[in-house]
Amino acid sequence: MSDSIALERQTMEVDIVCVGFGPAMGGFLTTLSRGLVREDGAPLHESRSAPGLPLQVICYERADDVAFGVSGVVTRARGIRATFPDLDPSEIPLAASVAREKLVYLLDPVGASRRSATLMLADRLIRACRRALPTEDEALVLPHIPSFLRKEGGLLLSLGQFTQWVGAKLMASGAVQIWPGTPVATPLIEEKRVVGVRLIDQGTDRHGNPEAGFMPGMDIRAALTVVGDGPVGPIGRQLDEHFGLPEGYHQREWAVGTKMVVDLREDVELEPGTVLHTFGYPEPEIFGFMYVYPDQVASVGIFVPSWFESPIRASYRYLQHWMLHPYLWRYLQGGRLRSWGAKTLQESGRRGEPHLAGDGYARIGEGSGSTNVLTGSGVDEAWTTGTLLAEGVLGLLREGQPFTKEHLERAYVERRRGSWLEAESRVAGRARDGFQRGVLTGLLGMAVAGLTRGKLAVPGDPTPPHARVPSAEAYYRGKISGEEIARIRDECASRGLSLHDALMERCGWPAIPYDGKLLVSHQDALLLGGKVQAPPGYADHVVFLYPHLCETCGTRICIETCSGQAITPGESGLPAFDREKCVHCGACLWSCSQPRPGDLERTNIEFRAGTGGLHSAEN
Amino acid sequence: MTTGYQIVVCGGIVPDPLQTLDPVANPAGPTIKNEMMLPAVLDPWAAHALYEAAHLAKATPGSKVWLVSLGPKAKLQQVMMTVAQKVPFELVALDGQAGGFTDTYEVAALLAGAIQAIPGLDRSRLLVFGGWESASRGAGATLQMVGERLHVLDQFQGVDRLAIAADGSFQILERIEGGRHQVSTCAGPPAVLGWATGSLPEPPNNSQVGMANMRTVMPALHRAKPAKVGAEGVTFARVSLPSQRRDTRIVKDLPVGEIAREIVAWITGA
Amino acid sequence: METLLFLAHVESDGSLATQAREALGAAREMADALSGAPLHVGVVGRDVAAAAGSIAGCGAARFLGVAGADFSQPRYASDAAAAEALCKAAAATVVIAPATSRWCRVLPGVAQRVGGRVDTHVTGISADGGAPSVTRWYYRQRMEATLTRAHRPWIIVLDPGCGAPWKGEAGAATVEVVPVKLSETCRRTTVTGVQAPPADQQTIRPDAGLLFVAGAGWTKTQPDGKVHAAEAAELILEFLRKAQASLGGSKSLVDLTGEGQAVLPFMTHLNQIGQTGATPRHPKGLSACCHGEEPHVVGWRFISERRAINLDPNCGWARGKADVLYVADAFAVLRRVNALLGEK
Structure with a gap:
């Protein structure tokens, strides 16, 4: 043991090192690899790090497989189709062309949802006019979908299957690793x-101290570092901390998306390619989706945004109530959970864009602010950022230019500024600001921004998420007394449980009728649908930086919002973190209600590099 | 034994054992539903064998490790992205079906053929490793057949330890009934060892090992020949998941003392 | 017409194990169902006369034996030579043998030698429709298939506990000794003994009436926010001793052993049950602090009566898989159970 602990940190030289394999990196590596070889297969560029060899391009992905992304995707697929003009969806498992789209407003069938007076009035009106309106099963199907939300001619994808397909093609090319x-x-x-x-240290205890089999993470030195590690990726976030965001930019809007892949009943007649988007229930702030794949498979999920001012953003529980809504349950009843997952979405869009390039590095994908918050589209945009960077990098390689800030600005950032991506993200820039003032105002704001191509918007001032978390006492005022909340809190703490089930049920949310197939406990979902794993020998990646802030924290929303029940009540108020249950969704990072001393844009939780997570290739 | 061992590890790929598996009937025989969509891993027992092989090779200068693997090329490639970071080996790939419903006899024929085709193979240094069972067929039969085809008469199954003595002989611990181990000594190679779990932890990922392995893994995958494998002469009448759903009586809110009394009465048959 | 061979090896005391008698029962039934297909008996061991005599009344057409000091030890080379010789001497088309560790090591190789095929982990044999068929496991006891084979010889290795042991008259059996000459290359391996944990540290008891399955919950944070691994270890060991139970562990708990975490010091990979572990057979099973679903729960598929203790009433290990689930703190329950067992 002692000799292994004495191991020196090793260094390896490559030409381009890439962080995170998602759609953006798929776009980057696909475009890059095609430009690295001649038609006869001979390399076009010699490696500077290993003279005599072709350009050495290496990509590191945290998850145990390149296929473990989480996202049910409906996309116009312009960027993806530009890369693969002859793309045949039948080549990719679970892919389908968009066939029909519906936008549905869900009424509250159980009466537990927190609706504003205006919304309740609207609900009453809809119910009163239900014979005249296109309503069915406690839902109003909107007769028209605004063009900016439509995905006609687009694709339904499983992100896991898509990245696996792209990864296999890339590996087969032999040009990149x-x-x-x-x-x-x-x-x-x-x-x-x-x-x-620097790669993660291996063979450590949960605090990062060397143990048996310790191997210090290797330093991978490269002329260019391409960062595409997503919205909660540690490298992108550390670059943001180090270099700061451009003046006036911030990342204050987030959401956690929770989804399931479901085997539908045999008799469910939904055409593959069907897209349902919902709003209004289980809480007005929560949006939902159902995408129908071939072979009686569907992807269903919800988004819980940071502007949902609740101390219990319990996405798993809300997803179950959403599925049980009569409009959806008629399709989902009798279905079977195949897989489950959760992920954070960076919803600041253009306003959250970091410095896209600097000396020796470039940023692509969701973490580079590419998500279009008006159209609710991110995968194709991320892909496109990657292809744009690759085109720029190939140009610099041809010219023999170094990867300096100046050259990358010219080759990549200017290219991105001149693309459809930029034009559309400017339209979307302020589209969601209205949500800062309420759901209806937000929906109105999106419509205004969409219909005027971004010229007009309903104003709103995004505040950091931690400033939007009320105490349970404030949130439930008039519904549950302070004394009762205190009693529930004590009871749950003594049993190591989060509060949300008790509080929601006390407010009228019915207990979930578990059926062991689709409606399963959160713990079973981790095993049945997520296959969460955490290989031994790594440090905890969720760290509570200032324990005293947790001890005095009134909400501990990290426990309530945790998608994997990995954060639980712990000793003396400090939450306990169980790496084996973490699905790496990152919701704790931005949901935390405690601002970090000295940095009000960040919270008391640090989300570091970590291994494991979901083991499902079809999310 | 100054020249080291030639260790050939037979290791297939299997759906991640944590996944939910459903059989489906095809005209050509049963397969697993969505098999190509399920995450695949190197078979857990074969992985132990591979780590033991690498450990032995490292401790015995001049040794070399091959990994012979039969599976669909695309899936093999995917699994190798992870496995190749662990320990140094040279891949010998066979592009064919990896499911559990193929017959051991056919799989063994392919594996043995691939081993015999390894250039420079020296029987006097040969150790054939593998898992004693797999997470797919789970038969515990392939390695013995491979050994027979290679005329190796010293075979061991359920191996948890291999210790090399100064004279080059081995001491081997094999799992037998009742949580015990059978202890044998063997004069030396050639031998076939089907590993249980051994005693080595999974090695950490090592980028340099990965880079070095990839130089041979990708060409091996390109070279991989289509290998026809099935279960000729086998007719499957039925494949099913045993359903053993029980009506569980859930006892809540009973004092601990009462629960204990009930359990003791049940255990002792009182 | 099939020719059946029941293949067995003798135990160290010269007898036939129960498991061998189970395979004989299945072979006898098969022979009867195939309207009188001849059944031969082949026995391997230092001395096979007593074993053959103990099943003299099984109606075998011939008793064949390979005997001698060379065949006393469970060694691949000698066992393979013996089994090969017996298969050939009997001209068997179907060979039925118990899945002992000794036969599992060698019979697939024998199938290869005699140009046949093998099925292992067989749980049932039938001759419906006049042709032998077997039911066997695939994917580590997660799937069950019924199949027939065209190839002969066909070696069928029967899992323990899948049928009633043959019961019949002992007597004198005339054993035809099949000569097998071992070459020196067959003697390169010597079995030197058996290693077992000391009796007081024995946690695996195949013949125990109860299997106790410990899950990873034992080493997790308890309601007081602390881990009580040492107390868990004491409680479990005391329970195993008092109940004379065998110990199984879930994969996650066994894996912790290798990770330097709070663990139960006596838990090894040999205890592991489930998808990547054993599937032992016991009349009763009690699980505590286990969590999981199909791949793991497969570990107690062969437990007849099952009860579980878990704080989570929706736990996949218990619901639908156990007869009774006690929603309670396993530490508290086991403490009381141990006290009660102590009084008995």
Whole structure:
């Protein structure tokens, strides 16, 4: 043991090191790899790090497989189709062309939803006019879907299957290497230049101290570091901390998406390619989706946004209530859970865009602010950022130019500014601001922004999520007394449970009728649908930076919102974290109600590089 | 034994054992529903064998490890992205079906053929490793057949330990009934060892190992020949998941003392 | 017409194990169902006369034996040579043998040698429709298939506990000794003994009436926010001793052993049950602090009566899988159970 602990940290030189294999990196590596070889297969560019060999491009992915992304995707697929003009959806499992779209407003069939007076009035009107309106099963099907929300001619994808398909093509090309199961811990920054990355230490205890089999994470030095590790990725976030965001930019809007892949009953007649989007229930702030794939499979899920001012953003529980809504349950009843997952969405869009390039590095994908918050589209946009960067990088390689800030600005950032991506993200820029003032105002704001192509918007001032978390006492005022909340809190703490089930049921949410197939306990979903794993020998990646803030925290929303029940009540008020249950959704990172001392844009939770997570390839 | 061992590990890929598996009947025989969509891993027992092989090779200078694997090329490639970071080996790939319903006899024929085709193979240094069972067929039969085809008469199954003595002989611990181990000594290679879990933890991912392995893994995958494998002569009448759903009586809110009394009465048959 | 061979090895005391008698029962039934297909008996061991005599009344057409000091130890080379010789001497088309560790090591290789095929983990044999068929496991006891084979010889290795042991008259059996000459290359391996944990540390008891399955919950944070691994270890060991139970562990708990976490010191990979572990057979099973679903729960598929203790009433291990689920703190329950067992 002692000799292994004495191991020196090793260094490896490559030409381009990439962090995170998602759609953006898929776009980058696909475009790049095609430009690295001649038609006869001979390499076009010689490696500078390993002279005599072709350009050495290596990509590290945290998850145990390149297929473990979480997202039910409906996309116009313009960027993806530009890369694969002959794309045949039948080549990719679970892919289908969009056949029909519906936008549905869900009424509250149980009476437990928190609706404003205006919304309740609207609900009453809808119910009163239900013979005249297109209503069915406690839902109003909107007769018209605004063009900016439509995905006509687009694709339904399973992100896991899509990245697996892309990854296999890339590996077969032999031009690039992708290594899953290898989290990247930190960027290597020398003065103002990113010179590579450091991989995570292996063989440590949960605090990161060396143990038997310790192997310090290797330093991978590269002329170019491409960062596409998503909205909660540690490298992107550390670069943001180090270099700051451009003046006036911030990342204050987030959401957690929770989804399931479901085997539908044999007799459910839904055409593959059917897209349902819902709003209004289980809480007005929560949006839902159902995408129908071939072979009686559907992807269903909800988004719980950071502007849902509740101390219990319990997405798993809300997803179950959403599924039980009569409009959806008629399809889902008798179905079987195949897989389940959760992920954070960065919803600041253009306003959350970091510095896209600097000396030795470039940012792509969702973490680079590419998500279009008006059209609710992110995968194709992320893909496109990758292809744009690859085109720029190939140009610089041809010119023999180094990857400096100046060159990357010209080759990548300017290219991105001139693309459809930029034009559309400007339209979307302020589209969601109205949600800061309520759901109806938000919906109105989206319509205004969409219909005027971004010229007009309903104003709103996004505040950091931690400023939007009320105490349970304030949230439930008039429904549950302070004394009762205190009693429930004590009871739950003594049993190591989160509060949300008790509080929701006390407010009229019915207990979930578990059926062991689709409606299963949160714990069973982790095993049955998520196959969460955490290989031993790594440090905890969720860290409560200032324990005293947790001890005095009134809400502990991290426990309530945790998608994997990995954060639970712990000793003396400090939440306990169980790495084996974490699905790496990152909801705790932005949901935390405690601002970080000295940095009010961040919270008391740090989400570091970590291994494991979901083991499902079809999310 | 100054020249080291030639260790050939037979290791297939299987659906991640944690996944939900459903059989489906096809005209060509049963398969697993959505098999190509399920995450695949190197068979857990074969993985133990691979780690033991690498450990032994490292401790015995001049040794080399091959991994012979039969599976659909695309899936093999995917699994190798992870496995190749663990320990150094040279891949010998066979592009064919990896499911559990293929017959051991046919699989063994392919594996043995691939082993015999390894250039420079020296029987006097040969150790054939593998898992004693797999998470797919789970038969515990393939390695013995491979061994027979290679005329190796010293075979061990359920191996948890291999210790090399100074004279080059082995001591081997095999799992037998009742949580015990049978202890044997063997004069030396060639031998076939089907590993249980051994004693080594999963090695950490090592980028340098990965880079080095990839130089041979990708060409091996390109070279992989289509291998026809099935279960000729076998007719499956039925494949099903045993359903053993029980009506569970849930006892809530009973004092601990009462629960204990009930359990003791049940255990002791009182 | 099939020719059946029941293949067995003798135990160290010269007898036939129950498991061998189970396979004989299945072979006898098969022979009867195939309207009088001849059944031969083949026995391997140092001395096979007593074993053959103990099943003299099984109606075998011939008793064949390979005997001698060379065949006393469970060694691949000698066992394979013996089994091969017996298969050939009997001209068997169907060979039925018990899945002992000794036969599992060698019979697939024998199938290869005699140009046949093998099925292992067989749980049932039938001759419906006049042709032998078997039911066997695939995917580690997660799937069951019924199949027939065209190839002969066909070696069928029957899992323990899948049929009633043959019961019949002992007597004198005339054993035809099949000569097998071992070459020196067959003697490169020597079985030197058996290693077992000391009696007081024995946690695996195959013949126990009760299997106790411990889950990873034992080493997790308890309601007081602390881990009580040492107390868990004491409680479990005391329970195993008092109830004379066998110990199984869930994969997650066994894996913790290798991770330097709070663990039960006596838990090893040999205790692991489930998808990547054993599937032992006991009349009763009690699980505590287990969590999981199909791949794990497969570990107590062969437990007849099952009860579980878990704080989570919706736990997949218990619901639909156990007869009774006690929603309670396993530490508290086991403490009382141990006290009660102590009084008995």
